[in-house]
Amino acid sequence: MHITGTQLNYFFVCKRKLWLFANHIQCEQESDLVLQGKIMHENSYSYEKKEYEFEGIKVDWLDLNNKVIHEVKKSDKVEEAHLWQLKYYLYYFRKNNIGEFTGEINYPKLRKKEQVMLTDDDVVYIEKIIDEIEVVKNLPFAPKVEKPMKICKKCSYNDLCWV
């Protein structure tokens, strides 16, 4: 099975979330935080935005002239996940012969941006992660989290996990 960008993101955020999401147990639809994020994407940089979606690879904004993949994020929390999600897209574009791209993470609310490159070490790491994601997805049960983490509060799965 193919790995989506969201799954890769969740791998870094929370393995339990990854498992639930991959098994189509989703609470996202109704989460207002998710709606807020979606709206922010729609309203930021819309004049230059060209969305790209293929096999669960959903790029917020693709700059074909300069060969840059942009990711738009609401806050700079959980940075590692954002970073690897974008690197995974760069990796995916390379693997599928779409082209050699560079990345840029945009934080419109913070008026901040960050450049991202894909190194050879990154490729090795991403391939390792892909294997690990497959393992998590195929676990018979959702991985347990002992007690609520800080990020749980802002997660759409919070009520499902902790009730």
Place this chain on the structure above:
Amino acid sequence: MYCILVYDVGEKRVGKMLKHFRQYLNWIQNSVFEGELTKGQFDEMMGVAKKLMKKEEDSIILFSMQSNKYLDKKIYGVDKSGLTSNFI
């Protein structure tokens, strides 16, 4: 959050604005709306409204509060309060 929204826009855009806001809030008077929205719904509504309006000419004003618990609302003349109710 609880919102009261008023707008004053060019004639050409009045109809468009009306149709747009009606999807989110209860119409209570000409160019006046009222209702409960989540932050996400609010962002969505205003995102579109900003695209519909002409920033140099039009104005949209929003009063918002945590909830309508402390909102004291009095109606003089014709009572159209049924318009914000979920009982019809």
Place this chain on the structure above:
Amino acid sequence: MKRMYYIFTPGKLKRKENTVFYVPFKNVEPQDDENLQNEVLLSVDSDMAESLPTNKIVLPVQDIDSFYIMTEASFNTKFLDFCSANKIPIHFFNYYGFYSGTYYPKEYLLSGSLLVNQVKHYSSISKRLEIARKFIEGAAFNLSKNLKYYNTRNKDLQAQIDTMEGLAMDIPSATSIEQLMGIEGNIRKVYYTGFEEILGKEFELISRKYNPPSNPLNALISFSNMMVYTTVLSEIYRTQLNPTISFLHEPGDRRFSLALDIAEIFKPLFADRLIFKMINNRQIQTKDFESRLNGYYLKDTARKAFVQEYDEKLKTTIKHRKLQKEISYRRIIRLECYKLIKHLIGDTEYEPFKIWW
């Protein structure tokens, strides 16, 4: 939080300009619904007529969780399509307050692995019993909690409470669904004998003045139970659970039987408590009932008053101990669905909701 919209005034619902328009029948063009219009206008209670909306009302589609159609209403498939697209279920009650059905839009949350697990928990008798027991256990707890509430308020219900708790002791050892259903039936029988004590003279009036086949209180109980059932169904719709695969009730018993299962737990809190309150406060009296060929029914105005209280009740908030935050009563139902999902996927054993305050 989106709201439930209740239609008590005969009229037409339609999709217009990407939202919902309600037009009272008075204003519908005569050629549209002539027969219906005449019939309905004649049947509207006179005291309702004053509050009839005279003009169209535009409902914000983004604010609509679900519709309750409590009167004659007309609409077309374009409207139903629009409700589907906006994930709005529609519950129908007829003129006498009898539930007639639900328009359950195409499901939008699907999980193959959960469905497989839901079926597995139905087809294995031990797994099915385990869940069914929990439903009865929760229901029994909440039923006796209701009596305990009044027992500390100058009513003597100790005998009923003791008997019910005695009966509930057999739940863990029940070895078949029939046996469980039997225990539940017996508990309810005892529970209902407590109504007389709680409702006092008003209930005596209601129960003795009118006798079989049915009585006004029964009419009120069935109506309120169907309100709970439909609310539960709306919440199930917002999860990946399949509403037709149930554990206590037999699946596919004409209704969305999982909603029947879960409603058992919530009827004492949402339906019965409201009945006690409204009758004791004289918000509902014997004069609010009318008899018809097939028994009694709650008059339009009283039904509306009941639904208004019900709607308020669902909005009441309470601090959830585990989640450490304020949640609405209605949300408790959704959380119950989540707990069931966690049980079905082998994550956390299901524990039924028990009134904790």
